[in-house]
Amino acid sequence: MSATAHELNLQAYAEDLARRAAAAAGELAQTSGSARNACLLHAAELIQRREAELLEANRADLERAAHYGLSSAQVDRLRITPGTLAGLRQALVEISEQADPLGEVMESRVRPNGLRVEKVRVPLGVVFFIYESRPQVTVDAAAICVKSGNAVILRGGKEAAYSNRALYGVFAEAIAASGLPADSVQLVDVPDREVVGHLLALDQYINVAIPRGGEGLIRRVAAEARMPVLKHYTGNCHVYIDRAADPAMAERITVNAKCQRMGVCNAAESLLVHAAAAPVLLPRLARALLEHGIELRGDERVRRLVPEANPATESDWYAEYLGPIISIKVVDSLEEAIRHINHYGSHHTDAIVTADAESARQFAARVDSSAVMINASTRFNDGGELGLGAEIGISTDKLHARGPCGVRELTTYKYLVYGDGQIRT
Amino acid sequence: MSATAHELNLQAYAEDLARRAAAAAGELAQTSGSARNACLLHAAELIQRREAELLEANRADLERAAHYGLSSAQVDRLRITPGTLAGLRQALVEISEQADPLGEVMESRVRPNGLRVEKVRVPLGVVFFIYESRPQVTVDAAAICVKSGNAVILRGGKEAAYSNRALYGVFAEAIAASGLPADSVQLVDVPDREVVGHLLALDQYINVAIPRGGEGLIRRVAAEARMPVLKHYTGNCHVYIDRAADPAMAERITVNAKCQRMGVCNAAESLLVHAAAAPVLLPRLARALLEHGIELRGDERVRRLVPEANPATESDWYAEYLGPIISIKVVDSLEEAIRHINHYGSHHTDAIVTADAESARQFAARVDSSAVMINASTRFNDGGELGLGAEIGISTDKLHARGPCGVRELTTYKYLVYGDGQIRT
Numbered sequence: 001m002s003a004t005a006h007e008l009n010l011q012a013y014a015e016d017l018a019r020r021a022a023a024a025a026g027e028l029a030q031t032s033g034s035a036r037n038a039c040l041l042h043a044a045e046l047i048q049r050r051e052a053e054l055l056e057a058n059r060a061d062l063e064r065a066a067h068y069g070l071s072s073a074q075v076d077r078l079r080i081t082p083g084t085l086a087g088l089r090q091a092l093v094e095i096s097e098q099a100d101p102l103g104e105v106m107e108s109r110v111r112p113n114g115l116r117v118e119k120v121r122v123p124l125g126v127v128f129f130i131y132e133s134r135p136q137v138t139v140d141a142a143a144i145c146v147k148s149g150n151a152v153i154l155r156g157g158k159e160a161a162y163s164n165r166a167l168y169g170v171f172a173e174a175i176a177a178s179g180l181p182a183d184s185v186q187l188v189d190v191p192d193r194e195v196v197g198h199l200l201a202l203d204q205y206i207n208v209a210i211p212r213g214g215e216g217l218i219r220r221v222a223a224e225a226r227m228p229v230l231k232h233y234t235g236n237c238h239v240y241i242d243r244a245a246d247p248a249m250a251e252r253i254t255v256n257a258k259c260q261r262m263g264v265c266n267a268a269e270s271l272l273v274h275a276a277a278a279p280v281l282l283p284r285l286a287r288a289l290l291e292h293g294i295e296l297r298g299d300e301r302v303r304r305l306v307p308e309a310n311p312a313t314e315s316d317w318y319a320e321y322l323g324p325i326i327s328i329k330v331v332d333s334l335e336e337a338i339r340h341i342n343h344y345g346s347h348h349t350d351a352i353v354t355a356d357a358e359s360a361r362q363f364a365a366r367v368d369s370s371a372v373m374i375n376a377s378t379r380f381n382d383g384g385e386l387g388l389g390a391e392i393g394i395s396t397d398k399l400h401a402r403g404p405c406g407v408r409e410l411t412t413y414k415y416l417v418y419g420d421g422q423i424r425t
Numbered sequence: 426m427s428a429t430a431h432e433l434n435l436q437a438y439a440e441d442l443a444r445r446a447a448a449a450a451g452e453l454a455q456t457s458g459s460a461r462n463a464c465l466l467h468a469a470e471l472i473q474r475r476e477a478e479l480l481e482a483n484r485a486d487l488e489r490a491a492h493y494g495l496s497s498a499q500v501d502r503l504r505i506t507p508g509t510l511a512g513l514r515q516a517l518v519e520i521s522e523q524a525d526p527l528g529e530v531m532e533s534r535v536r537p538n539g540l541r542v543e544k545v546r547v548p549l550g551v552v553f554f555i556y557e558s559r560p561q562v563t564v565d566a567a568a569i570c571v572k573s574g575n576a577v578i579l580r581g582g583k584e585a586a587y588s589n590r591a592l593y594g595v596f597a598e599a600i601a602a603s604g605l606p607a608d609s610v611q612l613v614d615v616p617d618r619e620v621v622g623h624l625l626a627l628d629q630y631i632n633v634a635i636p637r638g639g640e641g642l643i644r645r646v647a648a649e650a651r652m653p654v655l656k657h658y659t660g661n662c663h664v665y666i667d668r669a670a671d672p673a674m675a676e677r678i679t680v681n682a683k684c685q686r687m688g689v690c691n692a693a694e695s696l697l698v699h700a701a702a703a704p705v706l707l708p709r710l711a712r713a714l715l716e717h718g719i720e721l722r723g724d725e726r727v728r729r730l731v732p733e734a735n736p737a738t739e740s741d742w743y744a745e746y747l748g749p750i751i752s753i754k755v756v757d758s759l760e761e762a763i764r765h766i767n768h769y770g771s772h773h774t775d776a777i778v779t780a781d782a783e784s785a786r787q788f789a790a791r792v793d794s795s796a797v798m799i800n801a802s803t804r805f806n807d808g809g810e811l812g813l814g815a816e817i818g819i820s821t822d823k824l825h826a827r828g829p830c831g832v833r834e835l836t837t838y839k840y841l842v843y844g845d846g847q848i849r850t
Contacts, residue, residue: 026767030790109812115801117811124823125793207823228653228824249846256848342451364841365455368550376540376844385849386542386840387534398549398632398837399653400825412823415811416789419801421674423681424810 007194014198017153017186018205021126024183025151029123033100035178040143043174044092047085047139050170055080057166058135061159068159073263077133078160088139094389095143101408102149116418121411123149125207128199129392130155130221132213135163140390141210142171142185148410151181153206155188155196157213165189196221203227210405212393215320230405232370232396234320235265235348237378240337240363241285242354243276249375250281250353251288256377257351259292263322265394266349266381270317270327272337278305278330286328294324301330317344334359338366345369347396349381370396370403432619439623442578442611443630446551449608450576454548458525460603465568468599469517472510472564475595480505482591483560486584493584498688502558503585513564519814520568526833527574541843546836548574550632553624554817555580555646557638560588565815566635567596567610573835576606578631580613580621582638590614621646628652635830637818640745655830657795657821659745660690660773662803665762665788666710667779668701674800675706675778676713681802682776684717688747690819691774691806695742695752697762700726703755707731711753719749726755742769759784763791770794772821774806795821795828 028036047054058080065075104121111117127150129141138154145152156164168187175184188195200209203226210230211221222229239257241250257268273282278301286296286306296302297316298309309328316327317340331337341350351373352363360374371381381404383391388406395401401409453461472479483505490500529546536542552575554566563579570577581589593612600609613620625634628651635655636646647654664682666675682693698707703726711721711731721727722741723734734753741752742765756762766775776798777788785799796806806829808816813831820826826834 026791026793111810111812115805115810119828228822230824246846252846252848260849366451368451369839371840371842373842374844376842376847377849379849380540380842380844380847381840385536385540386842387536397653399655402837403544403840412827414794415796415806415828416799417796417801417805417811418799419805421671421677422801422805423677424685424802424804 010190010192010195011198013190014195015202017188018126018199018202020183021151021153021186022205024181025123025125025149027181028146028151028184029102029149031149031180033102035180036100036146036149037096039146039174039178039180040092040096042177043139043143043171044089046170046174047089047092050166051082051085054085054163054166054170055082057162060162061135065159070159074133074159077263078135078163080135080163084136088136091140091384091390092143095147095407098147098389098407101411106413113422114420115422118416118418119413120416121413124410124412125150126205127152127392127410128155128206128209128227129153130196130209130211130213130217132157132217133160135160135167137212138164138167139171141392142168144390144392144407144410146175146180146184148407150410151184153186153188153199155199158191161191197224200225200227210393228400230393230395230397230401232265232346232348232394234346235267236270236318236320236344236346237266237268237348238270238272238341238345238350239268239378240272240331240341240350240352241274241277241281242334242352242356242359243274244356244359245274245277245281245353246355247281247284251285253351253353253375253377254285255288255292257379258289258294258326260377260379262324264379266378267322268326268351268378269319269321270329270344272329272331272340274334274337275301275330275332282306282328282330289326292324294326296326296328298328299330302328320346334362338363342366342368348394349373349378351376351378370394435615435617435620436623438615439620440627442613443551443624443627445608446576446578446611447630449606450548450550450574452606453571453576453609454527454574456574456605458527460605461525461571461574462521464571464599464603464605465517465521467602468564468568468596469514471595471599472514472517475591476507476510479510479588479591479595480507482587485587486560490584495584499558499584503560503588505560505588509561513561516565516809516815517568520572520832523572523814523832526836531838538847539845540847543841543843544838545841546838549835549837550575551630552577552817552835553580553631553634553652554578555621555634555636555638555642557582557642558585560585560592562637563589563592564596566817567593569815569817569832569835571600571605571609573832575835576609576611578611578613578624580624583616586616622649625650625652635818653825655818655820655822655826657690657771657773657819659771660692661695661743661745661769661771662691662693662773663695663697663766663770663775664693664803665697665756665766665775665777666699666702666706667759667777667781667784668699669781669784670699670702670706670778671780672706672709676710678776678778678800678802679710680713680717682804683714683719683751685802685804687749689804691803692747693751693776693803694744694746695754695769697754697756697765699759699762700755700757703730707753707755714751717749719751721751721753723753724755727753745771759787763788767791767793773819774798774803776801776803795819
């Protein structure tokens with residue numbers, strides 16, 4: 001086949017996928033919540049029954065990891081264990097137990113002319129989900145979409161192709177068994193990158209694109225998509241230690257936010273310490289971070305208190321390291337901390353450690369981020385941790401949905417207006 | 426000044442406006458609901474006190490209407506009367522009486538580890554509102570933005586320049602009197618079109634663009650804007666007369682939806698009649714429409730029943746006439762009506778006239794539009810009519826807000842997470 005014919009075929013393939021998804025979405029939106037829940041519970045059961053087969057598929061990916069040049073952190077994310085599958089089953093059960101969002105009457109009023117106005121929750125339609133690594137996300141995303149009545153087109157990374165296909169196969173079987181439209185969940189099963197571009201052009205069928213992965217992937221999707229995109233580019237998250245911080249809590253939260261898992265979007269990248277607390281606290285925090293193998297990059301005042309710190313440059317305040325580096329700054333006031341975070345941060349997740357209720361209130365009100373943590377680790381900005389059951393992504397956008405996006409965030413509404421012949425005068 | 430220097434000045438001017446708006450937005454978000462309401466009520470008072478001055482400014486625009494080649498419908502939209510101003514005062518009072526959306530705890534839960542998770546309503550930030558004609562929209566938009574804690578940059582049409590400036594002046598005075606940040610509401614006061622393009626590029630300061638006017642304006646804004654856009658392109662609204670429709674109600678609603686005001690987005694452009702009802706009903710509906718001077722364009726079956734109808738072509742099913750023409754089609758089933766509307770419509774507003782509860786239920790569930798009217802005119806899809814007080818626009822988008830956009834639709838939320846030192850394990 002010539003290159004052009006191949007390209008034409010990819011375009012036709014993408015259009016076929018999208019058209020099927022749109023048709024399935026129309027049907028899926030009309031199904032009962034119990035049918036959609038039955039699908040999720042059946043998938044949980046199949047994951048248990050097919051455990052050996054799923055682990056085998058994952059081994060095939062792990063064997064090719066070296067071929068794709070994956071780092072050990074990437075291999076770690078790729079690996080599926082019996083524990084991973086138990087977590088997936090748990091997430092499926094939790095999502096199935098959530099209230100059905102569809103048909104919810106969000107607002108209702110009767111107008112003076114007798115019209116009854118209802119604002120009713122409905123699905124978005126078709127979701128195009130593009131993700132890298134972490135194959136279990138295949139099931140999380142499919143489950144969130146089916147629960148919310150949205151058809152989904154899944155496009156995973158090539159490094160997880162076997163695992164994704166096996167997990168998709170299980171979910172597809174659950175869909176068939178529960179009588180939902182077969183095309184409610186589809187997997188892009190050609191490796192060519194061009195097919196993503198073709199799908200991103202099909203805004204007549206696809207209502208939203210959700211990229212999840214590295215900044216490069218997300219920027220590409222945001223630039224190419226003709227439909228709205230739910231996303232965050234980076235997570236430059238801050239921990240601010242207020243003058244009234246408890247030292248042990250400050251250390252515990254700083255270390256957890258930075259070190260518990262370094263390659264994720266809600267890990268801390270920057271530490272701000274109030275000048276009044278710095279002389280006592282900063283050496284202690286620095287020691288704890290150094291013991292975890294973290295490189296410190298500080299401003300002048302930090303380096304006077306912590307000789308091990310390297311000098312920070314302007315670009316460090318913007319950096320999302322996703323690894324064992326942290327930038328540190330001494331600030332003269334809560335106000336300066338808030339201004340620094342709103343200026344240099346990525347509006348993702350920022351934490352304050354303080355015993356002062358007024359500082360906490362000010363910080364919560366003025367820091368313009370999707371999640372603000374008061375005396376808790378930044379690592380909690382996560383759908384599971386915040387009680388959404390699972391998430392399809394975390395949004396730093398302000399329109400539509402912000403923060404972790406679960407089932408409700410994949411819905412919109414329509415107005416239903418019931419009259420008995422009213423006309424406008 | 427050279428063309429290039431002028432262009433550079435426009436860019437600097439746009440950036441200055443946007444930067445001021447962003448700074449004001451941060452402050453406005455922290456003001457009390459009572460201060461924002463006081464501003465609205467003060468504006469209402471000033472509109473009454475300055476009535477003569479406002480009408481005088483409007484006369485200056487009306488005198489130039491011929492120069493701009495405005496049609497009589499356009500002149501009509503441009504005209505401000507004492508009744509217009511009374512309506513504005515009423516809208517200001519209604520908006521001031523709405524609950525303050527800011528700070529509303531939309532969801533709240535305590536996690537097993539003791540974390541308290543709150544989803545709290547906050548403003549979007551900065552709104553750029555671009556509108557044509559209807560100068561009173563200046564005040565509606567300013568009021569909705571201030572109430573919702575958003576700074577707004579207003580850009581009205583040149584044909585309403587005097588009226589817009591006068592109304593803006595009144596609102597700016599109310600802002601000053603109530604102690605809100607002066608730059609909360611700004612008016613673009615240079616005529617050059619290029620300034621709109623410059624503002625649409627400033628997504629670091631402006632959070633959403635809302636165009637309101639003709640399709641050309643909206644397409645230009647959607648194509649150029651780097652920030653999200655809340656909009657509808659067209660309103661190709663349908664009235665579907667079911668087999669079980671009451672004839673008098675069918676006539677009343679059809680005539681109102683088509684004829685009460687023809688140049689607006691929620692006017693009907695297409696009439697669908699069930700085949701079982703057509704022989705009796707269609708001649709009656711046709712006669713009523715012809716008496717209102719409407720040109721009928723029908724398919725074959727329509728023309729057999731209504732000899733006065735001209736033939737409809739495929740493009741008629743897509744058309745938004747905004748004038749005295751209607752397309753008419755006979756359909757064999759409710760299902761065919763729904764498919765026709767979802768395929769040819771603009772997902773704006775569609776109505777069913779029926780006495781059959783199951784037909785109404787099906788139509789409400791399956792028609793994929795921002796508002797579905799059951800036994801009521803399409804003309805009711807309007808913020809005031811649906812009880813939102815006023816609207817800044819009507820959205821046919823599915824992400825963020827759909828249908829009429831009032832105060833709540835100009836907000837987003839942030840997660841506030843309260844802990845006592847929790848870390849993630």
